Amino acid sequence: MSIRIENLSKHFVGFRALNNVNLEVATGGLVALLGPSGCGKTTLLRIVAGLDTQDAGSVLFDDEDMSDVHARDRQVGFVFQHYALFKHMNVFDNIAFGLTVMPRAKRPDKSAINQKVCQLLELVQLEGLAHRFPAQLSGGQRQRVALARALAVEPKVLLLDEPFGALDARVRKELRRWLRNLHDQLQVTSIFVTHDQEEALEVADTVVVMNGGRIEQVGTPEDVYERPATPFVCEFLGDANRLDLAVAPAASDRSTVESPTASAVYARPHELDLARETSTLGGIETRLSTRRRVGSVVRVTLERADGQGVIDAELTHERFVSERWAEGDRVWVRASNPRSFGQQLH
Amino acid sequence: MIKAVPSSAQDSPLVRGVLITIALGFVGLMLILPMGLVLTQALGHGFTIYLDALRDEDAQAALRLTLLAAAIAVPANLLFGVSAAWCIAKFEFKGKQLLLTLIDLPFAVSPVISGLIFVLLFGLHGWFGEWLRAHDLKIIFAVPGIVLATMFVTFPFVARELIPVMQAQGTDEEEAATTLGASGWQTFWRVTLPNIKWALLYGVILCNARAMGEFGAVSVVSGHIRGLTNTLPLHVEILYNEYQTVAAFSVASLLMLLAVVTLVLKAVIEAKAADFGRL
Amino acid sequence: MRASQLETPALSRHYFRRVAWRGHFRRESVLSGFGLTLGFTVFYLSLIVLIPISATFLKAAEGGLASFWAAISAPRVIAAYRVTFGCALVAALINTVFGVLLAWVLVRYRFPGRRLCDALIDLPFALPTAVAGIALAAIYAPKGWVGQYAAEWGVKIAFTPMGITIALIFIGIPFVVRTVQPVLESMDFACEEAATTLGANRWQSFRLVVLPALIPAVLTGFALAFARGIGEYGSVIFVAGNMPMVSEIVPLLIITKLEQYDYAGATAIAVAMLGISFAMLLTINLLQAWTRRAESQR
Numbered sequence: 001m002s003i004r005i006e007n008l009s010k011h012f013v014g015f016r017a018l019n020n021v022n023l024e025v026a027t028g029g030l031v032a033l034l035g036p037s038g039c040g041k042t043t044l045l046r047i048v049a050g051l052d053t054q055d056a057g058s059v060l061f062d063d064e065d066m067s068d069v070h071a072r073d074r075q076v077g078f079v080f081q082h083y084a085l086f087k088h089m090n091v092f093d094n095i096a097f098g099l100t101v102m103p104r105a106k107r108p109d110k111s112a113i114n115q116k117v118c119q120l121l122e123l124v125q126l127e128g129l130a131h132r133f134p135a136q137l138s139g140g141q142r143q144r145v146a147l148a149r150a151l152a153v154e155p156k157v158l159l160l161d162e163p164f165g166a167l168d169a170r171v172r173k174e175l176r177r178w179l180r181n182l183h184d185q186l187q188v189t190s191i192f193v194t195h196d197q198e199e200a201l202e203v204a205d206t207v208v209v210m211n212g213g214r215i216e217q218v219g220t221p222e223d224v225y226e227r228p229a230t231p232f233v234c235e236f237l238g239d240a241n242r243l244d245l246a247v248a249p250a251a252s253d254r255s256t257v258e259s260p261t262a263s264a265v266y267a268r269p270h271e272l273d274l275a276r277e278t279s280t281l282g283g284i285e286t287r288l289s290t291r292r293r294v295g296s297v298v299r300v301t302l303e304r305a306d307g308q309g310v311i312d313a314e315l316t317h318e319r320f321v322s323e324r325w326a327e328g329d330r331v332w333v334r335a336s337n338p339r340s341f342g343q344q345l346h
Numbered sequence: 347m348i349k350a351v352p353s354s355a356q357d358s359p360l361v362r363g364v365l366i367t368i369a370l371g372f373v374g375l376m377l378i379l380p381m382g383l384v385l386t387q388a389l390g391h392g393f394t395i396y397l398d399a400l401r402d403e404d405a406q407a408a409l410r411l412t413l414l415a416a417a418i419a420v421p422a423n424l425l426f427g428v429s430a431a432w433c434i435a436k437f438e439f440k441g442k443q444l445l446l447t448l449i450d451l452p453f454a455v456s457p458v459i460s461g462l463i464f465v466l467l468f469g470l471h472g473w474f475g476e477w478l479r480a481h482d483l484k485i486i487f488a489v490p491g492i493v494l495a496t497m498f499v500t501f502p503f504v505a506r507e508l509i510p511v512m513q514a515q516g517t518d519e520e521e522a523a524t525t526l527g528a529s530g531w532q533t534f535w536r537v538t539l540p541n542i543k544w545a546l547l548y549g550v551i552l553c554n555a556r557a558m559g560e561f562g563a564v565s566v567v568s569g570h571i572r573g574l575t576n577t578l579p580l581h582v583e584i585l586y587n588e589y590q591t592v593a594a595f596s597v598a599s600l601l602m603l604l605a606v607v608t609l610v611l612k613a614v615i616e617a618k619a620a621d622f623g624r625l
Numbered sequence: 626m627r628a629s630q631l632e633t634p635a636l637s638r639h640y641f642r643r644v645a646w647r648g649h650f651r652r653e654s655v656l657s658g659f660g661l662t663l664g665f666t667v668f669y670l671s672l673i674v675l676i677p678i679s680a681t682f683l684k685a686a687e688g689g690l691a692s693f694w695a696a697i698s699a700p701r702v703i704a705a706y707r708v709t710f711g712c713a714l715v716a717a718l719i720n721t722v723f724g725v726l727l728a729w730v731l732v733r734y735r736f737p738g739r740r741l742c743d744a745l746i747d748l749p750f751a752l753p754t755a756v757a758g759i760a761l762a763a764i765y766a767p768k769g770w771v772g773q774y775a776a777e778w779g780v781k782i783a784f785t786p787m788g789i790t791i792a793l794i795f796i797g798i799p800f801v802v803r804t805v806q807p808v809l810e811s812m813d814f815a816c817e818e819a820a821t822t823l824g825a826n827r828w829q830s831f832r833l834v835v836l837p838a839l840i841p842a843v844l845t846g847f848a849l850a851f852a853r854g855i856g857e858y859g860s861v862i863f864v865a866g867n868m869p870m871v872s873e874i875v876p877l878l879i880i881t882k883l884e885q886y887d888y889a890g891a892t893a894i895a896v897a898m899l900g901i902s903f904a905m906l907l908t909i910n911l912l913q914a915w916t917r918r919a920e921s922q923r
Binding site: 087 | 518519521522523524525526527528529532536537540541
């Protein structure tokens with residue numbers, strides 16, 4: 001089922017949680033809502049589920065307006081951040097819950113429920129744990145029970161609020177890959193909320209970057225990382241140095257730099273060229289103040305000679321050694337792939 | 347709950363010994379001694395006399411009235427407690443703090459005044475006194491008055507136990523049930539109620555102990571008519587004032603049994619709830 | 626734990642949702658039953674509590690201010706206030722000392738009978754007050770278990786204000802213990818250990834580190850015990866002697882007035898007591914809010 005969000009707004013006193021949001025999610029898509037705390041992503045997810053109500057705009061499932069449809073009847077599967085498993089029910093009863101509360105006419109019989117739950121347990125790889133209680137499960141297991149419970153009612157849409165937020169780093173990575181595979185297998189339209197850019201880039205096929213109640217950019221993981229539409233997206237996804245006008249322009253777009261209007265230029269730490277001499281292509285004069293080796297890379301801090309702060313750069317350890325960089329060196333920095341945002345570009 | 351006390355936070359054996367002795371002495375003198383006294387006074391003249399005192403017709407009538415008053419007041423306050431806890435703990439609305447304070451009011455009111463307010467409403471000189479007399483209805487110095495006064499003094503018990511527990515549980519599970527298609531009733535019966543059952547039982551037990559043991563409020567509205575408007579605690583008073591000490595303490599021992607059962611159940615529930623981390 | 630929670634989106638979301646409904650009567654929610662339960666709650670509250678209490682205030686206003694003042698300032702009434710508040714104050718103070726001690730012993734020490742002691746603390750909540758009253762009267766009467774020894778020294782306990790105080794100590798025991806106990810249980814030893822490493826002895830670290838942290842809870846327990854003591858009736862009347870001007874408590878005076886069909890007098894005294902009770906309730910609410918704040922800051 002496809003989801004269309006039209007002109008959605010949600011107002012809180014002195015604060016707009018959602019400001020005229022438009023978004024389309026294709027059938028079978030796996031979309032990440034990515035943004036910092038309070039950007040409105042969870043509010044958006046809850047409105048799609050029907051747990052909160054919008055002030056204006058509409059949510060359409062397959063072109064059908066859902067505004068007056070109660071959360072109970074929307075047929076969405078919602079996975080809560082802290083799972084919200086029913087503490088007093090075992091895993092089996094948790095998963096079966098959605099089936100057992102169906103109206104008598106639609107409710108499957110006992111054996112059908114039994115079969116369905118067993119299938120789901122197999123799907124989420126928890127076969128032996130049907131009779132455990134939530135308190136007896138690990139975080140990752142609880143997460144998978146919550147997912148199975150949501151899937152039991154065969155939802156047309158799966159919504160996940162910070163699905164990996166409460167897990168430790170190792171389990172997180174495992175579950176990410178697993179969720180991606182599960183989605184490929186089930187092909188149910190899914191939206192998940194995250195504040196972790198790595199998670200969004202790795203799992204989703206479309207990333208929606210949100211900030212201050214607005215959508216900043218919608219695109220594939222590659223789009224949003226390589227071709228950020230706004231300075232916010234550029235800064236939020238991965239590290240970025242703001243170089244601004246001081247960056248040496250490529251010969252072709254020298255014109256961009258000449259007029260000193262408000263234009264922001266960013267470069268990622270690993271996309272900086274370091275040279276001992278200024279070249280025809282120019283660059284920013286800096287001094288290498290500190291270096292720190294992190295695994296296979298070396299992170300260096302470069303103090304700008306013009307006193308406008310520091311630039312963080314990253315280069316492979318190999319290169320750092322072969323080029324014989326040392327603290328105190330004078331360095332000319334040049335961005336190999338600068339991203340400019342300003343009036344001229346728009 | 348039981349943490350290992352690090353050595354630096356441990357008191358010297360002497361201090362410990364003295365403090366424990368004082369504590370045990372205080373508990374013994376103030377709490378165990380009165381219980382012992384009730385037992386020896388009740389049973390001191392033999393078991394037959396004890397049983398006779400309990401078999402007495404007026405005592406039986408008082409017991410029935412006490413059970414009746416509790417049987418009405420406890421379910422009514424249970425219903426109220428669940429209802430109040432649902433709207434206060436699961437929703438945000440204006441005036442919630444005021445509502446919470448008002449629910450506590452009966453705890454702050456002296457039992458005697460709790461009885462008085464119903465006399466002023468329904469007594470002969472009260473607001474509805476004339477009207478009630480004209481219709482030949484009797485509330486004060488009759489059973490309805492006793493039930494009303496009991497309801498008033500036990501009003502907050504269940505609500506007070508449930509509200510903090512339900513607030514701590516939040517609304518996630520109920521929201522989850524809703525997205526899974528459960529109706530309001532299904533959500534309440536299958537998700538909320540199992541989560542609060544220990545707190546609920548706890549509140550009911552405390553409410554019941556107070557309902558059966560209430561003295562001051564009931565004393566004001568009862569009229570002390572033997573066999574008709576006497577509850578067990580009032581019956582104890584009458585017997586005591588008539589110097590029927592053995593009978594008075596025999597009936598009192600029945601009420602003490604209620605207290606002991608209450609304490610045991612309370613301890614059991616606390617242990618159960620601790621297992622589930624839900625109180 | 627707490628600091629990291631602050632940064633999770635869930636909390637900020639919750640915060641924003643909390644302010645969202647300002648300007649409306651209630652915040653939207655997907656759960657049902659709000660109207661029904663709030664309606665019933667307010668209806669039942671009004672019927673059982675609010676209307677009867679308001680009627681009492683109206684009744685008191687009927688007589689006019691002059692007669693109201695006359696009723697609550699008569700010498701016998703003043704004497705009853707003195708007895709009631711005096712005994713309740715002394716009992717609450719004694720309960721504060723023993724309550725803190727009991728809470729300390731129950732939380733920090735392990736000894737045989739500890740669990741029984743802990744369970745028994747609630748006895749005054751569970752034991753009907755009339756039973757407590759006759760038992761205490763029998764114990765402290767001149768020929769009673771304890772009274773006989775006091776009598777040898779020429780001290781009369783039962784049927785004097787001292788008897789009243791003992792009854793009020795009995796019913797007030799659980800309040801201080803049960804408010805201080807959870808605070809002590811959740812208290813971290815780290816502060817005491819820090820005090821020790823800084824050279825404090827046990828008494829100093831108790832007085833300077835533990836006690837200040839307990840103060841909100843101790844005051845709350847004291848206020849609760851005092852408030853309960855002011856209104857107590859059942860356990861007191863048997864052991865009080867009930868001599869006008871000497872050992873007559875306010876609740877008994879109200880009943881006496883009622884029995885003499887002096888409804889206006891009884892109502893006036895009751896309204897004055899209600900006013901005091903509500904002030905106490907407000908104080909206790911503020912103290913409890915303070916206790917919670919102090920707890921959450923730890």
